Amino acid sequence: MRELIKTTVKLLFRNVGFWLCLIVLPILATFIMSIKQQNLSYYYLDNDDMGVLEIADYGEKVAYYAGDGKFVVKVYDACGNDLSEYFLTQLAGAGMFKVGRMKVADKAEADEYVLSDGQNDRMGAALFIAPDFASTPESFGSLGDGITAYVMSEDERFSVLETKIERILGRIADKSMLTGSTDAAVILTALKAEDELLPAKKTVSVIGKTGNGLTKEQIDMKTNIGYAFAFLTLSFVLIGNLVAQTVIKEQNNDVLRRIKLTGKSSVSYFASKVVICVIVSLLIAIVTFVCTLFLDGEKMGIGRLTLTAMVFLMGLIFCCLSLVAGTIAGNVMSSNITSFTIWCLSCMLSGLYFPLNGTSGTVQAISSVMPQKWFMEGTELIFLGDKTAWPMLLCVTVAYIILFVGFGSVGIRMRSTED
Amino acid sequence: MIFYLIKNYLKMMLRSASNILMYILAPTVVAAVLTSAFTTLMDTYRAPSSFEVGYRLDEGSVFENGMDTLKDILKDKGVTMTEFSEGDPEELMNRMELSAFVEFGENEYLLYKDRDARIEGQTLEYIIGEVCDSMLPRFSETPAIKVETPFFVPAVNSTDYYGIIEIAYFAWCSIICGAVVFTAEKKYRIGRRFAMSGVSELKLYISRLVPIIIAVSIGLALSAAVGILFFDVHWGNAFLSALVVLMMIFAATSFELVIYNATSSMVATVVISFAVVWFMGFFGGSFETYMFSSAPQILKDLSPIYYGNRALVELSCMGRSDYVSKSLIISGAIGVVGSAVNVGLLKLRKGRS
Numbered sequence: 001m002r003e004l005i006k007t008t009v010k011l012l013f014r015n016v017g018f019w020l021c022l023i024v025l026p027i028l029a030t031f032i033m034s035i036k037q038q039n040l041s042y043y044y045l046d047n048d049d050m051g052v053l054e055i056a057d058y059g060e061k062v063a064y065y066a067g068d069g070k071f072v073v074k075v076y077d078a079c080g081n082d083l084s085e086y087f088l089t090q091l092a093g094a095g096m097f098k099v100g101r102m103k104v105a106d107k108a109e110a111d112e113y114v115l116s117d118g119q120n121d122r123m124g125a126a127l128f129i130a131p132d133f134a135s136t137p138e139s140f141g142s143l144g145d146g147i148t149a150y151v152m153s154e155d156e157r158f159s160v161l162e163t164k165i166e167r168i169l170g171r172i173a174d175k176s177m178l179t180g181s182t183d184a185a186v187i188l189t190a191l192k193a194e195d196e197l198l199p200a201k202k203t204v205s206v207i208g209k210t211g212n213g214l215t216k217e218q219i220d221m222k223t224n225i226g227y228a229f230a231f232l233t234l235s236f237v238l239i240g241n242l243v244a245q246t247v248i249k250e251q252n253n254d255v256l257r258r259i260k261l262t263g264k265s266s267v268s269y270f271a272s273k274v275v276i277c278v279i280v281s282l283l284i285a286i287v288t289f290v291c292t293l294f295l296d297g298e299k300m301g302i303g304r305l306t307l308t309a310m311v312f313l314m315g316l317i318f319c320c321l322s323l324v325a326g327t328i329a330g331n332v333m334s335s336n337i338t339s340f341t342i343w344c345l346s347c348m349l350s351g352l353y354f355p356l357n358g359t360s361g362t363v364q365a366i367s368s369v370m371p372q373k374w375f376m377e378g379t380e381l382i383f384l385g386d387k388t389a390w391p392m393l394l395c396v397t398v399a400y401i402i403l404f405v406g407f408g409s410v411g412i413r414m415r416s417t418e419d
Numbered sequence: 420m421i422f423y424l425i426k427n428y429l430k431m432m433l434r435s436a437s438n439i440l441m442y443i444l445a446p447t448v449v450a451a452v453l454t455s456a457f458t459t460l461m462d463t464y465r466a467p468s469s470f471e472v473g474y475r476l477d478e479g480s481v482f483e484n485g486m487d488t489l490k491d492i493l494k495d496k497g498v499t500m501t502e503f504s505e506g507d508p509e510e511l512m513n514r515m516e517l518s519a520f521v522e523f524g525e526n527e528y529l530l531y532k533d534r535d536a537r538i539e540g541q542t543l544e545y546i547i548g549e550v551c552d553s554m555l556p557r558f559s560e561t562p563a564i565k566v567e568t569p570f571f572v573p574a575v576n577s578t579d580y581y582g583i584i585e586i587a588y589f590a591w592c593s594i595i596c597g598a599v600v601f602t603a604e605k606k607y608r609i610g611r612r613f614a615m616s617g618v619s620e621l622k623l624y625i626s627r628l629v630p631i632i633i634a635v636s637i638g639l640a641l642s643a644a645v646g647i648l649f650f651d652v653h654w655g656n657a658f659l660s661a662l663v664v665l666m667m668i669f670a671a672t673s674f675e676l677v678i679y680n681a682t683s684s685m686v687a688t689v690v691i692s693f694a695v696v697w698f699m700g701f702f703g704g705s706f707e708t709y710m711f712s713s714a715p716q717i718l719k720d721l722s723p724i725y726y727g728n729r730a731l732v733e734l735s736c737m738g739r740s741d742y743v744s745k746s747l748i749i750s751g752a753i754g755v756v757g758s759a760v761n762v763g764l765l766k767l768r769k770g771r772s
Contacts, residue, residue, distance in 0.1 A: 061711060063708075066460055069541065070541060096542070096544070096545040118570050119571070122574060122710045147564040149566050153574055155463070156464065156466065162566065166563065169561070170562060171555070197555070198551050198552070199526050199528055200526065200528075201544075201547075203529075203531075204531045204532070206509045238690075333689070336689050337689060355456065
């Protein structure tokens with residue numbers, strides 16, 4: 001058996017593709033983990049009543065803000081005084097709008113962004129708050145001039161937004177008139193006093209609550225880990241496929257027959273290939289560990305050793321799956337296509353690229369069959385400090401390996417009977 | 420000779436049922452999953468026509484006197500309010516199929532919103548907020564704001580988006596159609612016989628290119644028909660859309676044949692092609708919508724599939740797109756350059772053999 005392992009390892013080491021999978025893909029996976037995620041988390045978060053969301057730079061898109069079906073309003077704020085803050089808070093608290101605010105210098109800058117937004121982002125409306133909004137005595141005479149609303153969709157809720165904005169401005173104008181002041185602090189005090197008179201609102205989101213207690217940062221990290229898992233899965237399936245190819249070639253060249261003539265059983269032959277999968281998974285896990293040394297540990301959100309262990313377990317599953325599928329496929333061409341299909345579908349269906357929260361029951365059920373889905377769940381549990389993560393991951397790994405090896409041996413037997 | 424070759428290749432490609440099935444089934448399945456994943460996010464807003472809400476009114480609540488008025492206002496908006504003096508709100512929502520539940524307290528209200536009826540919950544929250552607001556006295560005139568309507572691409576729903584986009588993605592996987600034929604050709608050393616015959620490299624290349632384009636087009640046209648008939652996918656201008664997809668198949672086939680002619684290995688070709696196309700699709704909007712993806716614009720611009728995707732989607736939702744010409748130029752350029760490289764590689768190979 002040792003000889004068999006040694007020969008296969010030698011064959012793999014001579015293959016350039018193996019080194020690409022072993023070195024390049026884990027590097028790419030680590031690289032993707034270092035990229036700052038921007039806004040996907042808003043889709044996952046149970047983001048009711050989040051107030052005004054701050055948009056740090058123009059690269060951040062607001063499209064995902066619509067995850068809960070609210071009317072998305074992107075605000076270009078050139079003002080930033082107390083009253084404009086009050087105005088935005090009121091708008092965000094109305095229950096129908098999701099407000100994201102980005103600071104700009106003037107209207108020309110906002111106009112430029114809005115033009116690009118119309119083609120590259122997705123929102124219900126955009127707003128521009130002028131620098132002199134509610135800041136000079138004259139501006140209180142024409143508060144509406146300080147706000148420009150841009151229609152950015154065919155959504156009928158735009159008129160509701162318009163009414164709401166004008167109502168808030170009306171209240172500001174009222175307080176200015178009643179207090180006889182144009183001082184923001186005085187008006188704000190009067191507005192807040194009036195707010196106290198209104199019945200307080202509290203909301204509870206019930207049924208099918210998908211909020212999982214992760215913070216926005218943790219969700220961003222989890223998204224990154226998902227992308228990294230996608231690259232690593234590719235590495236595993238390709239290497240598993242390379243091992244499968246050694247089996248196919250050994251079968252085709254009658255090497256397997258000669259091995260059997262030496263007294264080795266088929267079981268120990270395949271066991272040696274499974275051992276190769278263990279070795280390779282360990283190697284990839286080690287390479288990933290070394291790569292993560294170049295990352296800021298805190299930004300990863302997960303310990304290096306924890307990640308390495310997860311990578312190792314995932315490697316075991318996918319190398320075995322690819323080895324079995326490739327062997328059953330029977331020829332190099334089909335085994336390649338099978339590996340790619342496994343990679344594409346499993347990554348997509350396990351929700352590594354995009355959230356599957358809103359999918360139908362069937363898709364969610366299929367998703368539960370994908371191994372990566374459980375590793376993502378495990379990551380979540382680890383983030384939350386739940387100790388059940390490891391027993392779950394170990395059970396999942398053992399279950400998948402038993403399943404694949406079981407199915408695989410039946411498949412291979414059927415295939416050899418056919419041949 | 421060339422027509423004979425084209426006919427022969429085409430016959431072999433079309434004979435493989437799994438080949439055609441892949442081009443019909445794969446886009447349909449992938450589109451169905453992605454459509455499902457992005458439905459909530461990409462759906463266009465539809466105001467709820469009517470829905471039911473439960474409520475409980477505490478004694479001494481500020482809402483006590485105005486309750487009938489509130490109910491009338493909500494009734495006008497299609498909201499039916501039913502009072503439940505007892506029972507757990509969440510359980511009542513489940514049992515009575517209520518979209519929301521409101522507990523009106525002394526000087527507060529607690530709104531239970533169902534995550535499966537979010538629009539209804541938001542509408543109710545907004546209306547109650549407005550009713551509360553309207554209780555405040557008003558003195559000055561409502562200031563009118565300025566409204567501008569800049570150019571924007573109309574929203575496209577997930578069914579249309581993925582129903583279209585996945586056709587484009589699989590157009591880029593065209594080499595699979597020729598994989599079996601070329602592998603068999605290599606196995607039986609037909610290539611050497613071609614070298615012995617007087618067929619020029621250009622003709623040999625065309626005889627491989629054309630049948631792949633025809634076979635893939637047939638498969639994808641059938642897949643698009645399935646989308647239109649069963650999933651109600653709306654394509655834009657049929658002629659331009661077909662032209663964009665056709666040019667993408669040309670570019671893909673030409674590019675992937677370059678890899679095949681350079682490596683002489685169908686395995687390597689499939690691996691490299693799939694990897695390249697996957698990355699192109701990843702950044703070009705084949706999985707995560709290009710409007711949603713926060714990947715740097717430069718990566719999108721570098722992906723040829725992005726131009727085709729945008730052209731097809733904008734044709735569907737706007738009826739026109741600046742990206743049509745860009746996509747045609749880019750695909751055409753890849754196709755032509757790829758063809759030249761292919762002919763060069765075939766010549767080089769013949770010289771060697």
